[in-house]
Amino acid sequence: MSLAATTRAVLQEAVDVYQDSPRATSWLQRQLTRFDDPLRLAVVGPQGSGRTTLVTALAGEPGQGEMTWFRTSPGRSPDELMLMDTPAIDGGAAPSTIEGICMDADAVLYLVRRPSEANLEFLHTLQDHPVARAAAVNALVVLSRADELGGGRVDAVISARQVARRYRVAPEVERLCQDVVPVAGLLAAAGRTLTEAEFQALGALAGVPREELEPRLLSADRFVAEDFPAPVAAAGRAALIERFGLFGVRLALTLIRRGANTLPALAGQLVPRSGLTDLRDAIDGYFAARREVLKARSALIGLEVVLRMEPRPAAAPLATELERLLAGAHDFRELRLTAALRTGRTVFPAEVKSEALRLIGATGTSRAERLGADPVLLAVRRWRDHAENPELSARERRAAAVVLRSCEAMANGSV
Template sequence: MRGPLDSARAVVAAARRLYAFDPTAIAELDELDRRLDGPLRIALVGSVKAGKSTLLNGLLGERIAPTDARECTRIVTRYHYGATPSVRGLLTDGTPALLPAQRQPGRLELALQGLSPDEFERLDVSWPAPGIQGVTFIDTPGTISVTEDVSSQTDRFLLPEHGATGADAVVYLLRSLHDSDVRYLQTLHDRTRHGNAAIGAIAVLSRADELGAGRLTAMVSVNEAVERLRDHPALHGVCETIVPVAGLLGTGAMTLRQSDFSVFRSLATRHPDETRQLMISAERFLATPDDELPSERVRADLVDRFGMYGIRLALAAVRGGVDDAGELAEELLRRSGLEELRRVIDVHFVQRQSELKAHSIVLAVHRFVRSRPVPGSDEIVVMADEHMAGAHTFAETRLLGRIAARRLHLSADLADELERLVGGHGGSPECRLGVDGQELSAQELLDLAIHHLQRWRELTVNPLVDHETYRAAKTAERSCETIIVTLMGREHRASVTFG
């Protein structure tokens, strides 16, 4: 069975043969072909001050992306894994520029060497951060900016009139659900949709601690808000799920030092009434004169790296029995929502990267031949249409969103089974069948897959099921068939190898 990348390469190859007479066209098609072998591109998108760079730093595990209003935040910036740190710029006239990058205490400083941000098409940062391996994360300027030129950079990158979109998947950051966010997500979906496929998109309710006013119970109220957003009709079909994240807390947890733990432990020994007064606000925490408190510089560093919510959580955790830096870092990371976001990105994007990359490239070829028709280009359009129509993985991701929003009338057990079968816990046949880590024979796996297929096929012919359940059952049926084909292909390869 031909995979999505092979199918996409076939579409590109057919277009190259058709446009062999045009060197400019061949150069564009060659670039599309190279992207199929490159890393998955995930863009972080949202309005100004939505927390894109802070969240990106959490995903990378280091404070690399600039988080203030400096000039670099106005440029599309790609972050790749590299053994040697480097920063390269590409100017709008196509000229490359090697830029200095200085490691300051706790952060990376980028400098544009006297050039204006408007002169740059993009920046490429290579850094030995483990969170970048196998993926290119892309920080984009705000979609709604004080200047139209800045926000239009993101539009040109994601929604070009011609050529491929600059990303294969999008993490869209919301601070709340504004009309502008809904419009952008809908536009993104409409401009990248073809057949059953569209760009991968998940939403993040970012800066979640601020939405809860930094209280210890902030994430509880935020989780309730997320449940309401998941069921919001304006988001149905345009994003796959929504995850709440306190990005600053996650970044702080991943960079927590032993010295930070010592400061938290010292603060936790103070009388609770004193601490309560001290923690009323960041201003009170920083300005309170007390020789027994950490220095103002140390306190400012804690606020900068953890936020008041993070400091309050750390004190509560230490008082609750956490007694070392590693344990505290794990607790803060868990509370931040960052690990759940990593899991969602892995399930929705990384494990489906072949389909997502193939979609971006085939869509670009489709637009290319439609905009520059020549005799025979209709055949390329048909090939692209057939590729898009067969993209079952996009039906799975849409179904995962409906499951998360609890829009299906299924028992809890059946909903859990459905989520697993369509890849919600992992993409391998073993994960989908719920037997990951178990030693089952090929025949046992095949029998289990057939059992699930029969169960969901029965639902599709049940006249009493509602339309939503019928659609879900049809998707599960197709997923089971794909599992069976994969297992049979695996068995065939084994027999060829050893037979």
């Protein structure tokens, strides 16, 4: 039986045990209902981190209040994820606000402007729960103003990716999140919602001789100055800066000069260059593709709250079952190993890494997708050899043991 199915059954047992407690019953029924709801993805960060901007970029339209529908990739139904735009999480954020986010969200995007300014206290709080600590698989750190990390150059996001690679393997970050992804949020939102008027204005500016335009692109003040005899009025240039940022304007003009001379062509290059495509892939791979596991995790957290707040002798078997589920929840180990392999925290040779990701469900969770044409018993033997190979590091052997467990589950028919 899958983790989600087992968790549903345990929750139903808990409803029976707590049928005389309206508060507990209502809470448990809410956890059961959430299994059938879209996955809830909270966008969290301090003031100025670009939460609302990123929601617009992901959804392709301005956020609609606290909840916005989000389609992760073509072919998926639009109600698979709901984006939650949350209050700013600063040093003075109320504990109730943080607790509410932790309890309401199945997964979290935690936005920081730059690693040196990152306050990881929220992520510590997010995992400050027995179930959460046992399954720290529901957070991504987003460097949401990646263009600033690269000094606003047209290759700024490339530089930000190098920063992210170093940051994601830092021990304090590794324990708290699945991955670190850089995004130029302002550019991503502008690219997703680019208008014809904006495209025309950018096209006109791209026609200005470079020797006249380049000095004006050294700062926003120079670009919007009244004494700049540009084909676009100062107010129009100011609007472009507000929408794209100086980095986005520079990049857009460069792309137009290189041949992106239609609105779809320009938008089609701005979005991936903003890093948004990488973020959407991360959300899809870490969250959407394993939504049932993350929903089960949320439900187990909800169950633990009831068991702790209203202990009773009849609930003792539920507490035991909760501990058993957490100790044996291999799905969580697969998610952690997926992140470790993709981020370089755990290193295998390329072919071994590719096979490991496939077997643990990173490229598809069905038995056929995991195994491909590989006979399951052959996979078991191969990964048992890896898990017992003294030439591998202890970390690599532990990773191989996780893959071996996945293979054994397929061999005995539980996957």
